Amino acid sequence: FDVEYHDSIGSTNERARELASEGREDVAVVADEQTAGRGRLDRGWTGPAGGIYSSLLLRPDVPPAHAPVYTLAAAVAVTRAAREVGIDASIKWPNDVLVGQSGERGGKKLCGILTEMEGEADRVAWLIVGIGINANVHAEVLPEGATSLQEERGEPVDRRVFTQRLLETFDELRADPDSILDAWREHAATLGQRVRVDTPGGEVVGEAVDVEFPGALIVETDDGERERVTAGDCEHLR
Ligand code: BTN
Structure with a gap:
């Protein structure tokens, strides 16, 4: 640069x-x-x-x-x-x-x-x-x-x-x-954390388990679904 x-x-x-x-x-x-x-x-x-x-x-x-x-x-x-x-x-x-x-x-x-x-x-x-x-x-x-x-x-x-x-x-x-x-x-601090992510499509709560290209957060929700979150505000819950 x-x-x-x-x-x-x-x-x-x-x-x-x-x-x-x-x-x-x-x-x-x-x-x-x-x-x-x-x-x-x-x-x-x-x-x-x-x-x-x-x-x-x-x-x-x-x-x-x-x-x-x-x-x-x-x-x-x-x-x-x-x-x-x-x-x-x-x-x-x-x-x-x-x-x-x-x-x-x-x-x-x-x-x-x-x-x-x-x-x-x-x-x-x-x-x-x-x-x-x-x-x-x-x-x-x-x-x-x-x-x-x-x-x-x-x-x-x-x-x-x-x-x-x-x-x-x-x-x-x-x-x-x-x-x-x-x-x-x-x-990452987020992986392994319980998170709440405010996304344009609503709130996703669960455990952050991975990140995928080009930057999506994978959240395992309490009902066992894997949600792929591409945008939103993330809060660590514990
Ligand atoms: C955030 O909201 O967390 C992002 C803040 C980004 C601030 C930086 S400071 C350098 C660059 N110039 C700006 O006007 N904003 C970014």
Whole structure:
């Protein structure tokens, strides 16, 4: 990736969209502070100085339906980088990175990911993977239930090194997409958990037993059915 760095910016995803419209690819837009960060489900994303806010612009030669796997790869890359600095991080399906016990009220959110895509008929035109990491930020300025790298370690991280590691891991994973699901399973907090997933088609409750390409969660419900959930908000119940 070419890295385009900003001290402060509205939203790195917005900047990456501009770069996409200029025909660029393999660019990582990285900022310390975001003033108009966007989250999933039309929520905002708090972006105080000291964070690592980044958007990866890529143009993988895959069908649009395969795009979710790149979001999983980003969650793996963040989790690995966090573990390397001594933090017990893991992934909540599909792509939140948590610290600590993952049960109800347990894990605290360290990172959120917002992926945006433009598809053509049979291939992705561009894909923007927006990664928001609470890095050297005090918990008081974060929303309830969130934590930061600094908070968990008791000292700040080197954001340059962290970002570098993140990009390296993401690069390795995208070069070998078949490895992404196994890496995700290895870092998952959700597998083996009892979950409630709010999906567009209703609520699914049961045990999360696996993830399938390109990122579907397999839930074994109480009546023994295997449900394949492709989108929704997931809550860990215990
Ligand atoms: C979520 O709701 O959990 C996803 C949050 C994603 C935030 C990141 S920060 C970098 C990138 N730019 C944005 O405006 N949003 C994403």
